[in-house]
Amino acid sequence: MLVNNMKFLLNRQFRCCIQTTSVRLLSTAVGGYSPQFKDNFKGNYDVIIAGGGMVGCSLACAMAKNSLLSNLRVLLLEASPESYYQPKPEYSNRVVALNQNTKSLMTSLNVWKHVENVRLQPVRYMQVWDASSDVMISFSSADMMDDDVAYIVENDLMLHAINTELLAVNSNINIVYNAKIQSYQLPKEAYPSTQSIVKMDNGDTYTCQLLIGADGANSAVRKAMGVQYLSWSYDQMGVVATLDLAEECTNTTAWQRWLPTGPIALLPLDSKRSSLVWCTWQDNAKQLLKLPEDQFVDALNDALWKQYPRSSSVETCTSWLSAGLKQAGMADGAARQLPPSVRGVAPASRAAFPLAFGHSTRYIAPGVALIGDAAHRVHPLAGQGVNLGFGDVKDLTELLAEAVYSGLDVAHPNWMQKYESVRQRHNVPTQVMIEVLHRLYTVDFLPVVLARSLGLQIANALQPIKKLIMAQAAT
Ligand SMILES: Cc1cc2nc3c(=O)[nH]c(=O)nc-3n(C[C@H](O)[C@H](O)[C@H](O)COP(=O)(O)OP(=O)(O)OC[C@H]3O[C@@H](n4cnc5c(N)ncnc54)[C@H](O)[C@@H]3O)c2cc1C
Known part of the structure; x- marks a missing residue:
C-alpha cells in the first residue's frame, strides 16, 4: 500500500x-x-x-x-x-430509460439527487407483447428485484444534473x-x-x-x-412525442408492442402523461409527423390496440403451450394488463430521429x-x-x-x-x-413468428430467465 x-x-x-x-x-x-x-x-x-x-x-x-x-x-x-435548464410544467419529448447501474453511478457522483429534486418517473412494471400473436412477457419490480425496473428521465434534465455537480466540484476541469x-x-x-x-x-x-x-x-x-466501423441504417426513425393519457392512473408501467413495422413504446412520465417512442419506416415516420393531431392520436391508439392478422397455426401452438404451462403451475401469459388509451399529444412535441446500428471494432x-x-x-x-x-x-x-x-x-x-x-x-x-x-x-415469416412466440412464452414462464434478462439490461 x-x-x-x-x-x-x-x-x-x-x-x-x-x-x-x-x-x-x-x-x-x-x-x-x-x-x-x-x-x-x-x-x-x-x-x-x-x-x-x-x-x-x-x-x-x-x-x-x-x-x-x-x-x-x-x-x-x-x-x-x-444550456440553462429551466424546469417547466411540460415535459421534454426527449427522454431516456435509465437502468439500476446508471442510477448507482449517478448516485455515487451525487448527480441523482439533482434529478430527484426536479422529477423522474420510476418504472415498476414492464409489459412487452407481440401484435402477431397473443404472447407477452412482463417484468415486475415486486417479483424480480428489490428496486424499480428503470427510471424515465428527460435528457435535458439529466445533462443539467450532471453539469450542476460538475460545476460544484472545485476541480481542474475546464469547459469550453x-x-x-x-x-x-x-x-x-x-x-x-x-x-x-x-x-x-x-x-x-x-x-x-x-x-x-x-x-x-x-x-x-x-x-x-x-x-473499422461496422454500421447500417435501419431505414427507420424513432417518432417521439409527449402524450396525454385518456385516464389518470398510477402510471408506473412501460408498455411496448411489437408491430410488423417495429416497436411502439409508452414510457411513463406522471399520472397522466407518457412519452412515446414509435419506431417505424422512414416514410411512415415522416407522415406521422405531418398528420393533424387528432389523426395522429387515432393512428397511435390503433397501433396500441388494433388486431393484426394472425396465423391459426401460431395460435394453436401458443394455446397448447399456454395450457401446458398452466398445468405445470407456471405463468401462462394470460394475466396481462391492458395498455392505456391516448387522448392527445402535447403541442409541438412530435419529432423523429433516424435509427442506426454502429460498432467500432x-x-x-x-x-x-x-x-x-x-x-x-x-x-x-x-x-x-x-x-x-x-x-x-x-x-x-x-x-x-x-x-x-x-x-x-x-x-x-x-x-x-x-x-x-x-x-x-x-x-x-x-x-x-x-x-x-x-x-x-x-419479419412475418411464419416459422420465425412461431419460434419467437413460443420462445417469449417460455421466457415469461421461467423466472430465472426473466431475471437473467433483467440483470443484463440493468448493467
Ligand atoms: C428515439 C431515441 C430514444 C432513445 N431512448 C433511449 C433510452 O430509453 N435509454 C437509453 O439508454 N438510450 C436511449 N437512446 C440513446 C441515447 O439517446 C444515446 O445513446 C445518447 O444520447 C448518446 O449520448 P452521447 O453523449 O454518447 O452522444 P451525443 O448525445 O450524441 O453527444 C455528443 C456530443 O458531442 C458534441 N460534438 C459532436 N461533434 C463535435 C465537435 N466536432 N466539436 C465539439 N463537440 C462536438 C455534440 O454537440 C454533442 O453534445 C435513445 C435514442 C433515440 C434516438
Whole structure:
C-alpha cells in the first residue's frame, strides 16, 4: 500500500514536470505545423474530452470526483452553447430509460439527487407483447428485484444534473462551450508519444496526452483514428412525442408492442402523461409527423390496440403451450394488463430521429479512447444506448484511476487495453442481443413468428430467465 502511494505521488510529481515540459516542447515543435498554430495555441492538457453530451459530461464529472484523477488537467470541448435548464410544467419529448447501474453511478457522483429534486418517473412494471400473436412477457419490480425496473428521465434534465455537480466540484476541469472541433492530429507513433493536437474551427489549438472521443454517433475522433466501423441504417426513425393519457392512473408501467413495422413504446412520465417512442419506416415516420393531431392520436391508439392478422397455426401452438404451462403451475401469459388509451399529444412535441446500428471494432488507439455513441450505437428498442455509455464512463474512470495509482501514465496502453476489453465484453453481446430481437420482430415469416412466440412464452414462464434478462439490461 505504502509503496503504491509513493509510486502515485512520484508519478504525480513526474507528470507535473512532463506537463510543463511538453508545453515548452510544443512551442518549439509548433513551428513545424504552421505559424498560425503557435499564435492560437491555447494549452496542453492531460486529457481532452471531445463532446459534452450526457456521456462526455458524466466522464468529466466522474474524473473530477475521483481523488486519484482530480489533479489531472482536463478540458471538455462542446460545440453547442451552454444550456440553462429551466424546469417547466411540460415535459421534454426527449427522454431516456435509465437502468439500476446508471442510477448507482449517478448516485455515487451525487448527480441523482439533482434529478430527484426536479422529477423522474420510476418504472415498476414492464409489459412487452407481440401484435402477431397473443404472447407477452412482463417484468415486475415486486417479483424480480428489490428496486424499480428503470427510471424515465428527460435528457435535458439529466445533462443539467450532471453539469450542476460538475460545476460544484472545485476541480481542474475546464469547459469550453461553442467550441466546435474542426480536426484532430493523432499521434502517428505508438506509446509513449501520445500527444494529440485538437484544432478548433476558430483556429484555436489544444494538445493533450489522452483524447477521449465522446462526440456521438458521427464521431470525428473515431474517423481520425481510422478504425473499422461496422454500421447500417435501419431505414427507420424513432417518432417521439409527449402524450396525454385518456385516464389518470398510477402510471408506473412501460408498455411496448411489437408491430410488423417495429416497436411502439409508452414510457411513463406522471399520472397522466407518457412519452412515446414509435419506431417505424422512414416514410411512415415522416407522415406521422405531418398528420393533424387528432389523426395522429387515432393512428397511435390503433397501433396500441388494433388486431393484426394472425396465423391459426401460431395460435394453436401458443394455446397448447399456454395450457401446458398452466398445468405445470407456471405463468401462462394470460394475466396481462391492458395498455392505456391516448387522448392527445402535447403541442409541438412530435419529432423523429433516424435509427442506426454502429460498432467500432476498436475503442482505443495510442493516446485515444472512445466512449458512448462514438463507440457503439443501438436501436432504442431496449432503452440501452446511453446506459452503455454510462457503463463506459464508470469502467474508464476506475481503470484510469487504478493506472494512475500504480504509477502509470494517463495514456499507458495497459489500462487502455483493459478498458477496451472490459467494455467490448459487455457492449458487444448487448448490441448483438438487441440486433437479434430487432430482426426477429421485423419479419412475418411464419416459422420465425412461431419460434419467437413460443420462445417469449417460455421466457415469461421461467423466472430465472426473466431475471437473467433483467440483470443484463440493468448493467
Ligand atoms: C428515439 C431515441 C430514444 C432513445 N431512448 C433511449 C433510452 O430509453 N435509454 C437509453 O439508454 N438510450 C436511449 N437512446 C440513446 C441515447 O439517446 C444515446 O445513446 C445518447 O444520447 C448518446 O449520448 P452521447 O453523449 O454518447 O452522444 P451525443 O448525445 O450524441 O453527444 C455528443 C456530443 O458531442 C458534441 N460534438 C459532436 N461533434 C463535435 C465537435 N466536432 N466539436 C465539439 N463537440 C462536438 C455534440 O454537440 C454533442 O453534445 C435513445 C435514442 C433515440 C434516438
